[in-house]
Amino acid sequence: METKLISSGDEEGLKLAASLLKSGNLVAFPTETVYGLGANGFDSEAVAHVYRAKGRSLSNPLSLLLADVSQIEKVVTDVSDKAKKLIKAFSPGPITFVLKRKNIVPNIVTNGKDTVGVRIPDHEIARKIIRLADIPIAAPSANTSGRPSPTSAVAVFDDLQGKISAVVDGGDCAVGIDSTIIDCTQEVLTVLRPGVITLEMLRQVVGAGSVQMKEDIIEQNHYAPSAPMFILEGAPNKIEDEMKSYIRKAVDEKKRLGIIASDELIAGISNDVLTYSYGTRGDMKAIAGNLYRALRFFDDHKVDVIYAEGIDKMGIGLAIMNRMYKASGYRIITL
Template sequence: MEKLFKDTEKLAGWDGLNQAAELLQQGELVAVPTETVYGLAADARQPEAVAKIFHAKGRPADHPLIVHIADVAELSEWTTTVPAYAHTLAAAFWPGPLTFILPKAPHVSDIVTGGHPSVGVRCPSHPLMLALLKQLGTGLAAPSANPYKKISPTTAEQVLYGLNGKISAVLDGGACEVGLESTIVDLTTDTPRILRAGPITRQQLEAVLGCTVEQPKQHSEAVSGNVKAHYQPNTPLLVLPQAELLAKLHTANEKTAVMYYSEQVALQVQGQTLLTLKLAADKARYAQSLYYALHQLDQSEANEIWLEQPPSDDAWSDVQDRLARAAYR
């Protein structure tokens, strides 16, 4: 039976590190900060603890998790094969927002991998998370710390909004620096494949590897985030090209929330009685604030969120991917 907590404890940064480690060693769930989003962590070597993640999130059991490790040297503890280009990519991008898919080691529980023969592994760059991993001396299975298919959290407060009472604690490490989930690259084949767009782009991977990296627009591989409806606010979200949004603004009312980044829309919404939120035109800053902004508007009195479609070039592929799933109906 799922254990319920009256309130989830909020642990303050470095002062809460030891308590977070103790709870994880005891098989409890602790939401932890990473540079991408907050993760819902359990000791990856404790199958019973990992199973609690699925109950707390309402996540299907066949949806695999990512194991977070403290150093590239630990890769061999979780996989049977570590190709040379995994070391090349790790040297360039770890610690950082890049996940490898590799054949799983025999001891890795099917609960972690969703019954699949491969495992996702990454080394996060958040200093508090790295310190926790080093103190524990094990990997942490940690999907995003939110109810399944809902907006990923980038602050401890957003974790509590979605999971309060369902997990033991959240370790507060401040706002996430990157704000979107990691790039997932499949290294089980001769040609690396991006299975989830993320902050590390195909061009960056190809520049380091000196070879082609595939990036299918759609695929059926079982990896985190690969469902049509995901990252969704409770409030209906419409992603609209700029011209369509400008034409539609005259129908908006005080219950309409508008998210935008361009000066054209900024000029149009000035003086209107709307809920408005301007995002940066710079891609990295836009991505860092996207989920935070969606959370803010989702907790407002808005009955609909209209979002100006961001640029469509490759650098924005992770943003485009998340918004397509967030707006899917």
Template sequence: METKVYYIDEKDDKKIKEASRIIKAGGTVVFPTETVYGLGANALDEDACKKIFLAKGRPQDNPLIVHVADFDISKYVKYIPEKAKILMENFWPGPLTIIMPKSDTIPYMVTAGLENVAIRMPLNKIARKLISYSGVPIAAPSANISGRPSPTTIEHCIEDLNGKVDMIIGGEKCEVGLESTVVDVSDGEVIILRPGAITKEMMEEVIGNVFIDPAVLDKLKDDEKPRAPGMKYRHYAPSAPLTIVCGDINRVIEYINSKTLENNMKGIKTGILATDETVNEYKGSLKISLGSRKKPGIIAANLFDCLREFDKIDVDIIYAEGFGEEGINLAIMNRLKKAAGYNIVKV
């Protein structure tokens, strides 16, 4: 398959309309959002959505998020729960996905056989124009090979999906850099299934109690069906095995330095995922800073890019500093734990 690649901005209506014609015809288009790049197809066309799973190598029990251009979602859900309305009013358009009871319009291919559908209105102007011009909602997971770190630049998308999709459009790096927060409101409560830039604390300011599903920080059981993208499988992973080291930061540095020295003696190339505050304390030369702990939003935006960077320098093993679980740090740790396959050392 020949993939058309266009570097564009939100003013390039001609290329966005060309992409929309591909969506209408049942094809696949990679497009930018404020979170990560998405691999989109017509959410109402089961055959089109199958192409998403094939291009990514994505398991079919992993549901897709349906992206919309406006608040008129009545055709896609049986009803809109009251708490969903409050969240939509406060956080749409933006990086928040809301799970609601699906209507018959949405194919089970999109929901992985579940009776609920995940819906989001992205903030990115290219994304919303593409959806609007297409005239249909767009189902879109992250535009990467399944299991790899999610793409935050158009170059990441080209690296993973060139020759596997009809078109790739975009330009700038994604602002948020982590996938959207996913909440389930279908049973009356607000439950976070995947943390993101819209945090528990932000939602509680407008809606009261918000709960965190145990699968956010612990591994989903093998026989459990994922209710949202990113819950079950090893995700966001670099090629080299990743270990998260948690505890007092001085002990973390000491542990990683000792492992690096030990690995060097064995000829094992060790990558270190550090922060601005600690990067110069590490002995290894293959170290990358995510940014300052004082600016967790920057760390979140850099995470996937840094994980992909370790693939480029071909390390054999990676050690990463752990983070707390407050605010957006919850999302950072969720992604790191998935990338590490829950391989965590406490010191």
């Protein structure tokens, strides 16, 4: 299969992308979080193709992307007042709401569950494609399952070229990590996956007692680079000293070592290893945007091992560390 590359500025190309989706083909396109792999959310065979193209387990349900709030009632029911407040406050945006699904949503989308995630992306090209297709789009991240989520069209091509019909190139994603997921089906709402819409932000809208974080957010290895990855946590000076010892060892053993860290740490270490800066300490937006790019960078350079500087788990930092832990398989070195 030839995978077409469509520019986000090509109006006819966007119409083609929408037409391909509506007719059961797969099209990857940008959102503000990561690139999504889209399929007609009402077409069971198209959705099955998503699982095959990604190598994704059928037990892992998909979410639906919608063009605007008015489309939500077409696919879900029993939307509580709390959920409505959050939808109004944060949509369009990087947050997925888990709600009771209507029967029109195929079982294969939800793995037979009576709930489905819905999101309105804060990305004009994504919403335009969905509007043109005039259907909900089942859209997980546009990568091979288990690999880092793609934040560029090039990353999508690396994983899915020849497996899908088209990729819409909209440049790099602004947010860079996957959306917050919140279960809105119970009296107390539960954050299932942290994201840039934080627990604190949600509580400001519906009250502190109305939203909780899922206690155990440890999941199977996900977002993983090819090389084993270790997370170093502790005081910055201790992390830097430990990084230097790993560098010396890697040089002695002739191993290709990769370092993901802040500008501050990288400035103090040797040039004998590959490094990728995720930004300055405390710049959470930059760190989120660079994390998956860093993981794919080290895949491209075929390093033997990766060491990463951990960050504070406050606010957006919790979402970033959630992804880093998964990428490392929870290999954590506490200093």
